Amino acid sequence: MRFYLPIVLFLTSILLSCNSSKQSQSATPIAPTKTEVVILHLNDVYEIGPVENGSLGGMARVATLTETLERENAHVISVLSGDFLNPSVIGSVKINKKKIAGEQMVDLMNRVGVDYVTFGNHEFDLDQEDLVKRIDESDFEWISSNTFHKTEKWIVPFEKDHDNQQTYIQPYKIHFIPRPNAKPLRIGIIGVCLPFNQQSYVAYHDVYEAARITYDYIKDKTDFVVAITHLLIEEDRILAEKVPGVPLIMGGHEHENNFERIGPVAIAKADANAKSAYIHTLVYDHETEKLTINSRLQALDSTIVLDAETQQVVEAWEAKAYEGFKSLGFSLNKKVAFLKTELDGREVNLRTRQTNMGEAVAHAIFNAKPGLDLGIVNSGSIRFDDVLEGQVTEFDIVRAMPYGGPVVIATMKGSLLGQVLDTGLGINKGSGGYLQLYNVEVDGRAFKINGKPLDASATYKVGLPDFVMKGLENNLGFLNPDNPDVLNIERPTGNTDPRRDVRFLLIDYLKNL
Ligand SMILES: [Zn+2]
Incomplete structure (x- = not known):
């Protein structure tokens, strides 16, 4: 296990996919010296519907917020820092003797356009077969620097079979943002999860070592690196000390919002169930190579309307769940x-x-x-x-x-x-x-x-x-x-x-x- 990560990094560097869009060839615009990126950061979302009598959260509000951000900003990335497949009322229902087990959440995350996730401990509540299915169903990308699939013989990255394409879950992602007539902005993203409620089909590499090795591996291939983590706040603080080159830790696991700084590193967590989200605005100056980050907590309350189309899908899942519970006697x-x-x-x-x-x-x-x-x-x-x-x-x-x-x-x-x-x-x-x-x-x-x-x-x-x-x-x-x-x-x-x-x-x- 200890010598495994560098091999994974080597292999994934070959597989590394670039999502930079085609650069404009027609005009000769001058590349702006600064690039601004907005990251919508959620964590620990268990329920697809709004909570607290409908007043807060819900994926239909996430959809509206995402749409608003995308309308107002050229580059928006949406991340969810773990814990979304379990537990939930809907996920525990069986249809045709098979638990829904997070399928409802993947469906909604696909619809609202989540880009990247990392594992939370509750993803591993699912049995192996269900988790593999959820990974296959997801349009979004999974990033995990420290958790791997433990099979009978091997420890390998989790596989993803999506749209007839087989890939491996990567220990990092380099997200490219195109710039006219200039090199794209390259944002490195690493992801780690705490080894909590360990499952026999998961191998957990040391969080700090995995983060450090992965960071060291991609730091020269990127303009800056951020982390999506699912750790205890104490562990996020240690991570900030051990890998101070990562200026932003977008965390999860705790259910209450929190923001703090450890030296040059900002650690942010939003409230569970999308009651709030963090919106991080990152501005990178390509000339000075300086990054500035502004983070604000956005409540997903009645000021954000439920996106009607998304809410319809949520209600369809709820109706299914009610039927399922009825058959159990509830x-x-x-x-x-x-x-x-x-x-x-x-x-x-x-x-x-x-x-x-x-x-x-x-x-x-x-x-x-x-x-x-x-x-x-x-x-x-x-x-x-x-x-x-x-x-x-x-x-x-x-x-x-x-x-x-x-x-x-x-x-x-x-x-x-x-x-x-x-x-x-x-x-x-x-x-x-x-x-x-x-x-x-x-x-x-x-x-x-x-x-x-x-x-x-x-x-x-x-x-x-x-x-x-x-x-x-x-x-x-x-x-x-x-x-x-x-x-x-x-x-x-x-x-x-x-x-x-x-x-x-x-x-x-x-x-x-
Ligand atoms: Zn957790």
């Missing part, structure tokens, strides 16, 4: 409850402490069968990074927990349960493997269940997601059906058992509040 328009207290499902809280939303889901799981000792849910299964408040519909439940999935009842030894709780609240703090609990009192690393200290030699009946019981959660691989301290696992029975999907349990729980 009626997305159905009212569930009116909440007097908001339930906190914000990731920053959910992954570091018990929240009332986490407790509500754990309580709903605890209610799955009389006689349970406790309910457990992994905070990563609550995924909307938002609060539930006021009138809640089944759509909100599905949006809050897009993965759903069965709940099982496991009978296990107290010694194992203690290890699960200790790991889930200890080293899993800060990740989706942090556990939310019901009927457990926590005092440091000591636990009380049913008011009594956890007894290592006793047995407990635990309600928990099948996902966790299968050993698929971070650091909790030891909790699996083969563990000898797991004495019994009771699975949901049939198509009417609410335990077949945790969301039915949550709906029942909220209804009975």
Whole structure:
């Protein structure tokens, strides 16, 4: 893996495609000494429709904004810095037994004219087959300097088979902007993604090393290099220090807008779900070889109208999704409850402490069968990074927990349960493997269940997601059906058992509040 990247760079330099348009031969215009480029920068867009009661975001607003920018500027590039294929309400629907899995987003991104993306960790939530399909469907180009396709034998760049053309996802892109009677402006773009929730079919090269090697490789072939990244802000700061020659990092992963400077490097992130976008105006002076960058945050609120044609496509996908959920037993328009207290499902809280939303889901799981000792849910299964408040519909439940999935009842030894709780609240703090609990009192690393200290030699009946019981959660691989301290696992029975999907349990729980 360590020696692999230079080979990729060598190969891709052969494949390197130039998108410079034909230069005008007829007149003899003088090349302007400065070239201005506008970059529309989005990150973490999960829903194709507008959010917050239609007031913010939505791909139809992105379409209008893109069109406006293109009308007002000669050169516009549109980028999305990762996390768009998953999770979403629509993406989790099955049509003909096949999950939509981001197809709706690729369709909309193609329509609004996104140019470049890099992977976010959530792209790798998809299974290999689905991700390959989404890549093939995309009109836009993928750039990844540090993630590769791990096949049985080889580590290779991800392939793309689009319009009968087979290409590889490149570790960089050189975007050419033509100038009359002069050399084109050459913008280098690199892209990196954090190795979060790692998948077996993905090889992750070190973020900083990959960025540095790729930057070094293209810096003399370009006028300047920018980065699209999907990293924690702390990692973006380190990247800025390690590769200070990249003056603009267009980031993602965090869902709140942020702008800061580390020395000569600007790091920008917009709000998730296209609630806002960054608009970077780059002016390159070909004589002095100086680049100036102006970045402004643009809200995608009611001042930007929904592009009617795009919105029609969005609504067609929504209609499909509603039908799909209907076949699963959900009626997305159905009212569930009116909440007097908001339930906190914000990731920053959910992954570091018990929240009332986490407790509500754990309580709903605890209610799955009389006689349970406790309910457990992994905070990563609550995924909307938002609060539930006021009138809640089944759509909100599905949006809050897009993965759903069965709940099982496991009978296990107290010694194992203690290890699960200790790991889930200890080293899993800060990740989706942090556990939310019901009927457990926590005092440091000591636990009380049913008011009594956890007894290592006793047995407990635990309600928990099948996902966790299968050993698929971070650091909790030891909790699996083969563990000898797991004495019994009771699975949901049939198509009417609410335990077949945790969301039915949550709906029942909220209804009975
Ligand atoms: Zn992310």
